[in-house]
Amino acid sequence: MKAFVIINLLFAILYQTSNGQNWLKYPTPTIGVSKYIEFYKDSMILIQSTNNQCYVSFDLGQKWTLAMEGISNKDVLTNITLGKDLNFYSRGGSNIYKYSISNNYWVKLIGDCDCNSAPEDELQVDNMGNIYFYYNFYPSSTYKKSNYYPKNADPYYYIGEIIVLNSEKIVNYHSERGTINFIDRDGGINQSINLLKHLKYIFFSDHFQNMYFHDNKNLYIFNINTFQVDSIMLFNYSDNYNTVKIFQNLNHDLLISAGGASRYTDELLYSKDGGFSFVDYDHFVLRNLKYFIDNLHFLPDNNVIVAVPGALIRSIGMQTIESILPGNNSDPNYFVKSMYADYFFYYDQIFYKPHNTSYIKPLVIDNYFKFSKPFKDNEGTIHIFNSIINTHYYKLRNSSTWIKLIAPILKYTIVRYLTDYNGVNYAMDSTEIVYTKNKGITWNALYKFPEGHTTYDITSVDNLFYFETNNALTIIDPINSNSTVIQIERFVAVNNTKKLIYYTYIPGIVKGFYKYYLIDSLQGVPRLIYQSSKGLTSRVFNNSFWLFNKGGVYNFSNKDYFYSSQGLPDNSSGNIFISDILLDENNYLYAFTDTGVYVYRDKINDQTTKVFDLGLKISQIAYPNPASTQLNIVSETQIESIEIVSIDSKIIKRIEVNKNIYVMDISNLSSGLYYLKYFLNSGKYSLGKFIKI
DSSP states (O other): OHHHHHHHHHHHHHHHHTSGGGEEEOOOOOBOOEEEEEEETTTEEEEEETTSOEEEESSTTSSOEEOOTTOOTTOOEEEEEEOTTSOEEEEETTEEEEEETTTTEEEEEESSOOOOOSGGGOOEEOTTOOEEOSSEEEOTTTOOOEEOEESSSOOOOOOOEEEEOSSSOEEEEETTTTEEEEEOTTSEEEEEEEOOTTOEEEEEETTTTEEEEEOSSEEEEEETTTOOEEEEESOSSSOOEEEEEEEEOTTOOEEEEEEESSGGGOEEEEESSSSSSOBOOOOTTGGGOOSOOOOEEEETTTEEEEEETTEEEEEETTEEEEEEOSSOOBOOSEEEEOSSEEEEEETTEEEEEETTOSOOEEOOBTTBOOOOOOEEOTTSOEEEEETTTTEEEEEOTTOOOOEEOOOOOOSSOOOEEEEOTTOOEEEEOSSEEEEESSTTSSOEEEEEOOTTOOOSOEEEETTEEEEESSSSEEEEETTTTEEEEEOOSEEEEEOTTSEEEEEEEEOOSSOOEEEEEEEETTEEEEEEEEEESSOOEEEEETTEEEEEETTEEEEESSSEEEEEOTTSOOOTTSOOOEEEEEEOTTOOEEEEETTEEEEESSOTTOOSSSSEEOOOOOOEEEESSSBSSEEEEEEEEEEEEEEEEETTSOEEEEEEEEEEEEEEEOTTSOSEEEEEEEEETTSOEEEEEEEEO
16 A cells, blocks of 8 residues: 555656646747738838737838827727828727827827727728718817718618718718718718629729729729729639738729638739739739738839738838838747757748847748748758749758759649658659759659649658558659558658558547557557547657647657646637647757747656656557458457447457457458457457458
């Protein structure tokens, strides 16, 4: 009994030392993300970040000043807008504020305003400073609420979305009735024009005197003088575009940005005639913005400035100027360390921080600034990919220079570049994979895809290449022109000793569960290393397998260890979400979560008391799997009998066993997937499955 107490006490101590206090917040640069942004007179910018702080800049974002003076502590500003009187306005709670540029101060104009919080209720301000809302308006002479009223037979006082067009005309668009109503300065509803129902207003061009609407497929152009309506198809696709924005340059050309449900349906159009026809527009900054543009401003001399997550990107001639957005809204999704700088990945951009400095800068290469997550191989080379121009870049361990990988010549367009931990680069089109071990100097054929097949991960070990396609592991030996296809359910990873991990999924009535196995060179008995209803994501560091989910991080090497996620802070939904992990060159383990980046307190090679030994033991295993003639069954406990069950739940065969080891004849079975139900002498049963080929 005494020994039992001591063992449990030691286990409790081990649990405490492996718990949450071992995860420490790792300081990383944070970036600002704009929630609202307004450009003013080609030099001043006012933004609100997603943490609801306002900032102002008078030099196109090179320097920022906090602009929150005058705002009540309880108010969160929404719908910052530049009025036609060239002043900034915003609503905070039930208060209306006006920003004083000269004093960097928000002045409260209206308290307890009767204003709706619906998205279409964005406040509008005319050139006289009158403020218009969905239900009512506030004249600048008194800022007292006034109601709209009809000057014709229309009995409705509720009129819909207000749009201040210019100094002379204010209109409302009533989506449900499909009408445009012209409103005078006293709130009187004058002329009503029938348009179309359920359109979305986008933009007004004072030059063309056109209002622009869309219905997810078409662009509708309404001229406020002639009342003519024209319909233009946005794109010759079947996709819906639920978000459309229009920007106008100093020459009155229009840039139309359309955003679909998928980022791959987002498009850009450029028009020189007010939206009736479109031409190509190849600006080197906009070339980066293959997807939906939310904030853009045209500058003189055909220059532009664009707001992207974390940064402002602007052009001066053919030069790109980057500046960081203020605020501390977002932690990096990933980072890698190099000899000269650390590279932090946010969304689809990379920011770098040179060592011994306190600033970060957006990474721009060849005037491109959108890249994939950086990947560091075992040689210390960092790899990134630009999907817009299908170009792979790399930076060697002892260099600060980014080099473009020499691209192969394939029959079709390259759709993907990959790099494995051993520094081998791969390129693939829709039909084949090629590889290079010398940074593109020579490319070698590796594999021809069967129709409809592809792969997303390849690993080289010596002269063998491992990858999954169509739920099968393919191993290629290009030197000897050999290939092997193994029908395992899902290949996970392989290391340089040719140990590999795969998993099977057992469906259940309520929920299924995963079984992960480790096997040495596809020989011997697979070892069960993990089983749960929750799957894992894999990485390979230092020739060791690292898998993780929200429960924690698992390390499978000569021994199995578990680093619990307990102690990591919950997100706003009350959950812990680990999106990625990293083991650096000094053997420190990092967890990337949606609440920040955390580092395990001690180096990983000091594992005597820092983590749990998982101690997983195999229960039952059937191998080889797939099999054609026989299955070898090995069980930790004695099996009384085994049922072979078809995928439609029919019992095909029941076999009396009464052994721990049994060889099962399956030669008479038809090809396909089968389940195994093991009945144990303990009165319990467990499940497995195999593939008959």
